[in-house]
Amino acid sequence: MSAHDLDWWRNAVVYQVYIRSFADGNGDGTGDIAGLRSKLDHLARLGVDAIWINPWYPSPLADGGYDVADYRAIDPRFGDTAQAEAFVAEAHERGIKILLDIVPNHHSDEHEWFREALAAGPGSPERERYVFRDGRGPDGAQPPNNWESMFGGPAWERVPDGQWYLHLFDVKQPDVNWEHPEIREDFERTLRFWFDRGVDGFRVDVANAMIKQPGLPDIEQGVNDVQDGGHPYLDRDDVHEVYRSWRAIGDSYDPPKVFVAEAWVPDPERLARYLRPDELQTAFSFNFLTAAWLADDLRRNIDDAIAENTAVGAPATWVLSNHDVCRHPSRLARKPEAGRGWLLDDVLDLPADPELGLRRARAATLLMLALPGTAYLYQGEEFGLPEVEDIPVEQLDDPTWELSGHSKRGRDGCRVPLPWAANEPSFGFSVNARSAGAALSDPAWLPQPEVFARHAADVQESDPDSVLHLYRDALAIRHAHPALGGGTLTWLDSPEGTLALARTSNEGESGFTALVNVSSSPVSLPEDAEVLLASGPLTARDEVPADTTVWLRQ
Template structure:
């Protein structure tokens, strides 16, 4: 095993699979392991280094699988453990590593432990695995504190015997008590269970919310989003002890297993604490995802992420879209200065220009893939998929829709099943079977279908394939350093030098409204869109140059 084999995660491109919507192998309208196995060659041709699979565990799907009932089994709607093991083997045969999702903040209310806690009653050892409390008020009818669920409404639910349990997310997702040794030991057993079956790492869901302040105090007005170590459940210092123990488990394997944290911690210095040498290897740089399409905003977020990660010896980890945010072609189709957030509901009422959004998305992709570190690609990005913004309300599945009182559409628009063949039922999602997909696909998906993309030399799929091939082949890309160049206002230009000292690569991204000239003596390797007749870089276009 080479050093690069052990540290593959430092410059990898990881493809996120939302398994319910990737590919349906048994013709029932729901994605599954069989469908994923059947599309592994697509991922190999695309050129990704690894896949991250969203939760595939048994679950009532109250929150898209993030309400886990059994962490060491497979949801029958997706397959079984034997199929999962076959997938891991077949992915490895193609040089693709496999990363799973682990959800450590909460269980499903269908989990055997929680059912036992409800049956056992107040004061029982079974309830100590969760966060049960008596209510406030003379009769205990008021929640124990003023915490609000991430999905809206109180974070507390009362059970028939009068006690309340904490759920920072959906009511069917009771938070576990990370002060309890059985909780810690059970999650460690889950890590080993999947590591022993050959998986290469885990993405850690809400990694910054697991530890709660003793006493569970009320949140003071104006403090809800402050993450400086003092918030009662966000980014508390106690999480780091947990991750040190997980890192030791992962490092005991050969090659060592890897972790990536989903931690929405806005301060890059605080985020870097998760990446110290004895903790997690990587964490998403969400500030890059949420940056406005403005040169200064993009550059400052890139600088902050690289600086803080470098200080702890970790690579930056870039992402533009995932299963929780509005797809970036649709976000970028709105005005860059809107400052309205990154969810569909934040921008839905703003005017949209889909062609502009796709042009910007192509440029943003080349920007991301040229940065030093790891990059994540969300399924369907390679087809240029937009957000499905008008799913009929009777088909919405995200708990946000219900918990918001039917005022927020939530995240279903980025989770719609992928189109594989424009002329087939459900655009080939079910392999030609005439099955209704679990979420409806908009008609516009026909022009984004994989077979249409494959036949078009100027398609988004061709751009991704070419970019990933160049990234893998060019010695200055992947790991290494970034040096900014002087460039016209409203643009980003930088040189890359690889870990071996090789350079010769320049990226130029025009975020302004006017064309700009190429650097002198530059040789164009790849562009996100056509140059002008004068070989200038148009607005909302990126170029990769051999310099």
């Protein structure tokens, strides 16, 4: 089945763009739509089926754009709506679908409605759109409950009139009240606004955290382990009513629009509830991302994701890196158990071997792209970019740094602007400055390390063994081979410390196997196997060394 058929999303490869850091079209040091348009041919040649764009809406950027002030406009720093529509059309001309990001749990504190709520005062209809409460204690000076922000510190902020508002994330991200009909209607209007402009779907931010338990009770010790819908604000059953209404809107278009959920739900069975036939089509399998680089752990998480998704007729959705996690070459540069930590702060104090990490990352990518379902790539991983682990603290932008009391560096290390040209200012990040031969007027919004020169796109282009060529070759084979994309997976017998899998398409076509040597001594190839692609060089005896994946035709 082609990724451009009606069910293209079932086996697509989607490329994530963090727009501030992808390409800068006007030389101001910030990525924008003009820069993105200039790189569409790069993405088409890479072979992706769709692009997911992180929020490009007007925002004070307190949380990298996830504090949205207006969902139906473009931030002037990125461009305007006309440019966005032109970009969507140009992508479609290349056969590339477009997914946007929608942020339903909270607004920016600069959203018009929140400003109205602050001005209107306690008990007003305007405040009903958010989660305002009186404080505890005789003078209301204590927060309404003991909930904590995801970024650190209390999840409540007191306003001058004495009330408190809930913010599960940054203080500049007030949670909206999903019991209020205007909130539901406004988000549905946003869906239609962008669908009417040609957008093909949405990634749903924090899809499991919108509905709060009535009464907003304190969190009891151990409540984060609750996996039955009983958590006071995570994965509550009532959230599925919202997604049924969104699916109905998406299905009203021809062709239907699609959704992918960011839902950090540890239980695969609970995650599968978001993927029932009348809800969202796909959801990230984050347990695969967090799996340790150990054969048994990888296989277990792959099996769980496939089984639970298959039970509700949905494809598994794989990802190794994104804008919220430490880039996988740097995670995998640590001991195998470090794969269980996905943030830079989880692994920063562990010894790292960058060359080992890149070798494992190449192997992990070929494993992911051999699995049935959808795969998401994060910008720059096709260049083998590592996490930038030593950004000067005075240049850190992620609110985690401040809200954690300067104890956690946060997510900036995976958001550093991309290197496009090794010997140009800001490594060619500013497209117009490069094409005009002019000096860059403003530095990139986050500092780029010197090591980025060896990962720059032009360097990768000239090296046939580069990560870029590996990605291009892998996506070309994935598109061409009838057993890849949709279909089934069968595990084959293989030595301890390795994984061997065979793929069969939905039409019964086979002939593809993958062998992943996670930690074993070099292993022999099966007899009569033709190597289609290898993540790294084989031994002199044509054996597969540790931390290497090979794709085979049999």
